[in-house]
Amino acid sequence: MYPGSRKSSAYDRVSTMFSPDGRLYQVEYASKIVEQGTLGAALVYNNGVLLGADKNVTSKLIKPASIEKIFKIDHHIGAISSGLVGDARRLVQLARKEAQENQMYYEEDIQVETLVKQMGGIKQLFTQYAGMRPFGVSFIIGGVDESGPRLFETEPSGAMAEYLGITIGKGKKEAMAFLEKNFKDNLSFDEALALALQVLQKGLGDKGKMDVNRLDFAFIEKGKPFEKVSTQKLKSVLGKK
Secondary structure, eight states: OOTTSTTGGGTOSSTTOOOTTSOOHHHHHHHHHHHHSOOEEEEEETTEEEEEEEOOOOOTTSOGGGOOOEEEEETTEEEEEEEOHHHHHHHHHHHHHHHHHHHHHHSSOOOHHHHHHHHHHHHHHTTTSTTOOOOOEEEEEEEEETTEEEEEEEOTTSOEEEOSEEEESTTHHHHHHHHHHHOOTTOOHHHHHHHHHHHHHHHHOTTOOOOGGGEEEEEEETTEEEEEOOHHHHHHHHHHO
């Protein structure tokens, strides 16, 4: 039986109650919200990590810059969110605080994996106590530290895994299949950007139109801080497709 069924209704009142078949329905509901979010994709390339997302601007009256999909956490770490933007902002705020405190206490940048584990721990905490609901957001977190480019996904349950390339959000299945087929080691920045744009197009489907105004891209390289990809650069790559 699936969440929303008559059987699940007795076990989805709080996030701490397991069903007889070992499921936490509130966590699964949070994952359903993530699946409805707009598509994001990230890749490791030869010098760093590339983050890209579809903003899905639904009205001509919306200012695209006001829609947040990619967040700067520290100068060497960025994140893509899918799910509830309010939840994403709160977790990003906490992540920024962790990064600042690490710099203050140890006088060094926080390791990407350390930050991801701390964010995963916060998410997991909200599945463990009654009166709390799980965060309805997943993140792709990418950055560059002394170990090189790192790329992780965190889920509403607090689970995490490291990837060379990953997608989240609506259309993930098709986008991820395309990414797995076409990803190569040691991609250049331009090759990674072209591939990421193709991945987002796969997620939009054949009828979806790729518009530069609905795209948000950023990259981080060793020795270079978090930086957004310019509209002009995106237009030039789209023009070559």
